[in-house]
Every structure is written in structure tokens, then in C-alpha cells.
Amino acid sequence: MNNLIVKEFNGNKIHTFMWNDKPCWIANEIVNMFGYSDPSTTIRQCVEAEEFEEGIEYKILIKEELKCFKRIVKEVTKLNLVGSELINKYTSSLIIFYEDGLYGFLQYTDKPIGVQFRRWIRREVLPEIRQTGSYISDKANPETLREKANELEKLETINKSVELVSPLLDVAGVDNTVKLLVVKTLFSKAGVDIPIEIEAKEKFYDTKQIAKMVGMYSKTGNPAFGAVGQIIKKLDIEEHEKEVVWESSGSWQGTVIKYTESVSDKVNKWL
Template identity: 30%
Template sequence: MNNEIQRFDFKGASLRTLTDEAGEPWFVAKDVCDILGMSNPSMAVTALDKDEVAQIDPKDYLGSENRSNQAVNIVSEPGLYKLIMRSRKPEAHEFQRWVTHEVLPQIRRTGGYIPTTDADDDMTILAKAVMIGQRTMEQQKRKIAEQQTRIVELEPKARFADAVAASDGTCLVGELAKMLRQNGMDIGQNRLFRLLQADGYLGKSGSNRNVPTQRAMDLGLFRIKETTVTHADGHTTVSRTPKVTGKGQRYFIDRYWGRAQPSLEAGA
């Protein structure tokens, strides 16, 4: 939780909120219940689901605002709506509209709400706006840093996707292994064949060895290239070679990228 309390004013009644690490607002249950005419906040929150109510240490968050050493209940946005629906107070609908149309949009847009009173002069309002602006900039910096980290993590995969997009149709399993290896995956042709067999995409034995399974064909991951071979004694046989489609290349990179290689027999 962000230990900075934001105080809102609804018709003279105080509503205190905090935000969690994900930027979602939480409301002090006592304040909500006071506004909604509920006399027993502890009893009111028992009707909420476990993920809709939490407790905070008043010494960490409320300071001198709370003289009790008892934990303070706070409710999430869904929990707030449930309490509103249970209220019989005529102002409940007006309170909900105020929260949903004014408070929450401004919190999510600017990182904070700027409550003002008639006693606030322009400099006071400006100071509050600057404080919220600084907090918003810090939040944006954190988001940008997280996005840049994610971009670095995905860059090799993006290069692979570009290679697939530029490729013309199908490729051999060995060629797919080379593309994977060039983009940081420690695997060779023989190991990739065994991995595809182990995962049920290629047959394991007999005449079906390294032939795409029906499941793999139904998914459109392979095509089979058939080549007629004429032997010295005149008889012919048909050689079947699996070729990975463009869809299959994308499918296998999404499935295997970053996966720790299983313990397979030694091979290239």
C-alpha cells in the first residue's frame, strides 16, 4: 500500500483512501459506513469477499488521525460498491455517482484527487496540483522502466518473428533449429526432433518416425513433402519429410521460447 492518505470530502464527511502497488484505490471502511449510515463497520465488512477487504496498521498509515491500536479495515472498489448497494440511505446513489464520476476517474488520470474548499487560495490549490503532478511523473517513470525491461526481454523473440514473417513458406526442422539457436535457444536439429517427438508432434518409431502426428496436422503445424525414390533393383519407395509451416514456426517459438531444455540424449 502507498502510505500516503488521500482525503476526500463528501458533503462535509471525510473519505480517506490509499492506493495499492497496482494503483487501485482502497477506502477506509469506517468512513464509507459513516457516509452510508451503517453504524457497525466491522459487521458490515463481514458481508464482503476476502479479496474485497483488508486491514492496515493505523500507526503506519493514519498516524495521529487514529488513536486506537486496533487494525483498520479498508475495502476495495468492488467492496465499496457492495456496501453502497446494502445501504438504505437516500444519499447512497449520489455518493456512488460522485465516487465513480469524479473521484475515481481523477485518481486514475492524474494519480490523485484535488479536493478544494472555499478556504483554499490559488497558491494552496497550485501546491496540491504540483504534489499530485510529481507523484504522477514518478508513477509514469516506473511504468516506462518496466516497459523498457519487457522490451529487452522480448527483443530476441521479436527478431525471430521478423525472420518467420520474411521466410517463404515452410522450412525443415533443421532450419527451424538453426533459427532458434541464432536467437539464443540452445538446441540443434537432433534435439529438436526428439523434443517434437516427446511432445507428440512427430511420430517416435517405425514407419511413423518423424512423421507429423494427426494432431500436428490438424493444427496446421506441418506439411509433408513426399519424394519417390527409385532403387537400383527398380522398386520405388516414398520418402516423407516433415516441413514446418509458417504457422508452425510461430507456434513452436511461442511454445518453446525461454523453456529450459529437457534432459535428452546427447546430440546436436
């Protein structure tokens, strides 16, 4: 392939270069396009947060490598990019993202445009790199490419699910702890672990559990949770004694109301 692919995304020209036989992007151009006020700081924070390894996800070009890259950029673009804000001709170092690093940044950013840009890269840029011939790596393996595409599609679906469910949780009156649990559950289905432990302030029980606690069973020997629910409606239950909780069971997901142990005591006394 040529050493340059130029495509337009949302009115911005995005330059894909080849370096060490791998596609790369000038980190500053990508981060600038996302609207960050301090791209250098954002790049550094991303590299640290995502634990990038130099040579794998990114590369810091200095000295002779930087001179060579600047020369390539100037030759293939036929433009004076080297003297522009994209590459200052006096800069002593330049960070480029390889493909893994670009995906890492897109995972790191919280900008909504990230999902759209990820789809654009996958559909518009990477296919052209493969079609033109000289980009050879493990990502050229069809199975690997398919897995990567499925992973990204799944993450996009999860992001959309979070956007859709958040207003519903607000209407349901659930607190921030429950919202975080919902997000953790959704992302876990995509294989993404959110490293935040959620601890309940107090243990809550559903009507089935309360039925077992107070010894209420139907003629078939099952917990009489329906009867417990009717009793609870007749009791004076304080707001702090109940909580809307997100749960999932098999393919079902939704909210249920659970109660504190004090409600179980009230049901027991009512009996």
C-alpha cells in the first residue's frame, strides 16, 4: 500500500501513515479531533491509564526516527504538515499510535464521538489498508479480524444499552449504587470488568426470601411470596426500609423491590 491514507471524518482529515510496516496515527491529530483542550496531557494520561507498552500500542519518535518520519510525512502528503500544528518542525519528540494504541485511546476516551469514530476506522480505514496489500500482521488473519469486529460491535451495543437504560433507572428511582451495578452487569457481558467494588449499605430481601424467613408456604410447599407482598401493602413501611434493586436471572433483567430485615419482623408480627 501507499505510505498514506487520507480520509475525512466529521469534516476533519485523518491521516493514516505506515511506520515499521504497521499503520499508525499521529496521536496529537487524533486527540485534537476529539476536542481535548490539552492533547499532550490527555495522551500521557491515556498511556498511563491503559498501560500502553512502547512499540506495541505506541511509539515515541525522537532524533533520527523523528527526522525520518517528518521526511515521510512531508513527501507523502505533499503538504507542509511538518510546519503546521500537527507536527511542529522544532519538536524534539512525537507520539504515534499503532492500531492497538488507537483502540486503547478509543476505549479510554469518554467522548460520545468515540463510538462513531471506532466504527468509521473499522469500516472505512482498515479495509483499505488490507485491500492495498502490504500491511501484514496477526490482525490480517480473518478470524482475528472477525473477533475484533465482534468485540467492538458488542461494546457499541453495551454503550447504547447504558444510554437507553439510564433514564429508565432514573424514573424507577434507583440510587447511584444500583446504577453502577447495572453498568457493571452490562459491561461484564461484553467481557469488560469495571474494577469497582459495590458494597450494600444494608442487606435487603425480596418477598420470596421474607416468606422463608417468616415460615409462610403455600399448599404446594413453595414460599408464599404473593401473600407476603399483600401483607406488606397493609403495613407502614418507611422509605429507608425498601430499595429498588437491579437483578438478572437467565435472560431476564429488571428491577425488583427488596426490604430490610425490619420489614420481615413487621410481617412476622402481623401474622
